[in-house]
Amino acid sequence: MDILQPMFGMIALTAVVTLLLYGSRMLLIYRVTTSGGNLAQAKHADETRPHLPGAFRNITDNYNHLFEQPTLFYAVVVYIFLAGHTDSTHVMLAWTFVGFRVAHSLVQVTSNWVPLRIVCFVLSGACLLTMVVREGMALA
16 A cells, blocks of 8 residues: 555656657757757747647647646655654545546547546545545544
C-alpha cells in the first residue's frame, strides 16, 4: 500500500510527455533551420504557439496541463505519506487519478476530443478532491 507509487506514475507520465515535447520541438527546429528560417523568431512562446501544427500544440498543451492539477496531487500524496494516513482507499484514489490523467494525456495528444478530455479531467479531479476531503476529515 505505498502511496508514493502512483506519484511516481505521474512523474513517469510527465517524463513521457516531456520526451514527446522535445521530439516535436526538435523536429520544428530542424525544419526551420534547414529551410533557412530564423530561430530567433521563436523566442516568445505566446507568439510561436499559434504557428505550431495542431498536433504539436496538443503536446505543448498537455505538457502544461501536467503542471497544473497534478501539482496538488503531488502535495496531497506527500502530505498523506508524511502524516502516516496511507490506506487502501487513498492508494486506490491515487492510482485512479493517475489512470484518468494518463487517459487525459492520450486523448489530448491524439484526437484531442474535448468531451472525453473533460470527462477524464473531472473524474481525476474528483479523485483528488476526495483525497483532500478525507485528509480534512482526519484533522477534525
